[in-house]
Amino acid sequence: MATGTTTTNLGKTDTDRPTATFRGPAQAGAPNLAGVEGVRSTVAGEPVVLEFERYDSPDLRLATSGIVLAIHRTDDPVHPEAFWRLDLPDAVEGEQLRIPIAPPDVEGVEPDVPAELRELVQGVLRGADVTAVGRIRRVRTVGSLRDGRRREIAEIRRDEVQLATFGEATSLENWTEDTVTISGGPAGLLDVLAERLAATGAAPAAVTAEAELDRLLREAAPPPPARWRGKKGTAGAGVLGYLAEHADRLAAEDLRARRDEEDAIHQLRVAARRMRSALQAFSPVFQGPRAQALIEELRWLGRALAAARDSEVQEEQITAAVDALPPELVLGPVQAQITRHFARARAEGKAAAIAALDGERYAALRGAIEHFLQDPPLARAAGSKKTLDAALRKADKRFDKRVTAALDALAAGRDSDAAIHDARKAGKRLRYATELAGTPKQAKQLKAITKALGEHQDVVVGRQVLRELGAQAHADGENGFTFGILYGRAQAAAERVEAQLPELRRK
Known part of the structure; x- marks a missing residue:
């Protein structure tokens, strides 16, 4: 920074x-x-x-x-x-x-x-x-x-x-x-x-x-190469317009992230994720390997920024959980240990994020995005609006399939964390696709279930962090009781989401 x-x-x-x-x-x-x-x-x-x-x-x-x-x-x-x-x-x-x-x-x-x-x-x-x-x-x-x-x-x-x-x-x-x-x-x-x-x-x-x-x-200044603009209402124009909007958002959040502004890295990841989701959900719009290559590089960027964002989320949630406990359940220097743990995690995550943004791979990605918007590898299907509808139905079926797999795992008593996480990713892809396709009512309905699935994923990650904090407290000669209480509450929160999943799916 x-x-x-x-x-x-x-x-x-x-x-x-x-x-x-x-x-x-x-x-x-x-x-x-x-x-x-x-x-x-x-x-x-x-x-x-x-x-x-x-x-x-x-x-x-x-x-x-x-x-x-x-x-x-x-x-x-x-x-x-x-x-x-x-x-x-x-x-x-x-x-x-x-x-x-x-x-x-x-x-x-x-x-x-x-x-x-x-x-x-x-x-x-x-x-x-x-x-x-x-x-x-x-x-x-x-x-x-x-x-x-x-x-x-x-x-x-x-x-x-x-x-x-x-x-x-x-x-x-x-x-x-x-x-x-x-x-x-x-x-x-x-x-x-x-x-x-x-x-x-x-x-x-x-x-x-x-x-x-x-x-x-x-x-x-030499004028920048014009971005491709197709016939309004076609699949190509819709998808490329959406990609351009979030490419500009990515560039703006890049500046904010380098200034260490609040929530900038998260919003930068969101812009990259929305672009990747659009490329994945509407893959019939494009031909050749360039779209897939861009998907892979956007996925790399999201992963490179993940540690910084995850640390922010987990520290906020665990601190809020401690604040919500009755004082008699907070034993030992709990908040001090949380602060020490996340100070290092945040510093390492932000350093990794800035290193990624300063690297040649990211510079190449930004150039590839602009080239893609200026000269997109459009397939024949890009000229039809029906392509959007077909891709949306496919994304909808994919999400339904992933939710079914998660419910089956829960019903059978198997470890369902990975299946629920897969459902969450499919739900976000569908939600972004509905935004692009101009179906805001469906996007709003999807937001409730994807938010619940996201909370479940945060709890899954948080349980691991709480185990680490409890083990560290024991190693330091402190009392790990409070972290055990928080772990139990996190487990209960995950189970509440799992119990709500059938009703959320129905809605």
């Missing part, structure tokens, strides 16, 4: 002080302030150079994904500063991740992107090199407008701006930018100063220089 970053507000303005920004031609003269009511003198500061340099892959993958990776520098003699900045698409406006650049910054040597920031955007870059792609250079002078008592009543911050893009689409623009901030003086002072600036050729600025650079980079 990214570490060592700080979040800060850059360029925050005081909303209590009226402010306006104007853009004029390069090297425009300063506004004539003679006769402006309230202004008696102007005090100008020394020029300061500020640079904002954007970094991206040569094909501008970050820009097209709404991500800003940049270096800020200023040669202010009082507060010199240099830092990396990263804006992600879902970041709160005005907040960026930033990492200071330690001096000395060797002139002419392109700095390396910090590992903490590179890790966050690795899913977008997928191994591509990063280089400078654009720069904004400002030579800034701040003028303080004073009244007769030498009190500041306004500030005019003048920037001589140079904007450049690099690479194949090199461009260069220059202009003057004046930002006026009123802190006192007579009413209407901002309007008067705006008129004086207009006389120099300035007009209210429509966009910031950073937004202008972003626009130029987006326009310079």
Whole structure:
């Protein structure tokens, strides 16, 4: 996970002080302030150079994904500063991740992107090199407008701006930018100063220089290959649209997972599972080996992320179960042991998840998904809507068969855990298929049984964890009584689900 970053507000303005920004031609003269009511003198500061340099892959993958990776520098003699900045698409406006650049910054040597920031955007870059792609250079002078008592009543911050893009689409623009901030003086002072600036050729600025650079980079980026769009209502269009929706969800959750945000790994797994289920349930839509290869890689991703998610679920459920016990049944440092056990499990699971997301196999999977959406290996059946109905009936029969096998195992007194788990997987596949096929009523009905089967699976996994916790308590010389109580309750919960299964199936 990214570490060592700080979040800060850059360029925050005081909303209590009226402010306006104007853009004029390069090297425009300063506004004539003679006769402006309230202004008696102007005090100008020394020029300061500020640079904002954007970094991206040569094909501008970050820009097209709404991500800003940049270096800020200023040669202010009082507060010199240099830092990396990263804006992600879902970041709160005005907040960026930033990492200071330690001096000395060797002139002419392109700095390396910090590992903490590179890790966050690795899913977008997928191994591509990063280089400078654009720069904004400002030579800034701040003028303080004073009244007769030498009190500041306004500030005019003048920037001589140079904007450049690099690479194949090199461009260069220059202009003057004046930002006026009123802190006192007579009413209407901002309007008067705006008129004086207009006389120099300035007009209210429509966009910031950073937004202008972003626009130029987006326009310079090669357009991504178009995703396939078939005739609306056909099986091919329906399945590919569903896959595209969850491919985009997978990409969004990738960023959240790298930021260690709550539930991100779970949602990333859900996106992968929905895509895999669609490919499996509607296999007649495709021909050749590519769909099956994608299924296998999506299954690998789900398994690679499983440990991190399972640890979260089990810790939440076992902690809740302890909290629900009467105090007299909680013997020994139970919660401390739970915390120790899962702290390590969580750390190992998350490390394994990020290692998978940083690996070449995952990068290849993301590329394969996009290629599949752009050039799908469609079979003849993709042109018919009836293909969806037939596949749905097949998935329905498969689920019914798995539930029957689970009920038979229960009736015969055999170990039914594996059979119930198989029924759960078949139920989820059917549920996702009904969502894709546009039968929400059936999907809602299926949710109750798949939720119950999921709870059963969580209990099966939880019993194993409780056995481990009880054994560890004994080895540590502690009392394992509480974990035994929890194990018994978990067993009872599993049996309740098993008893409900016939009625859930009927509904």
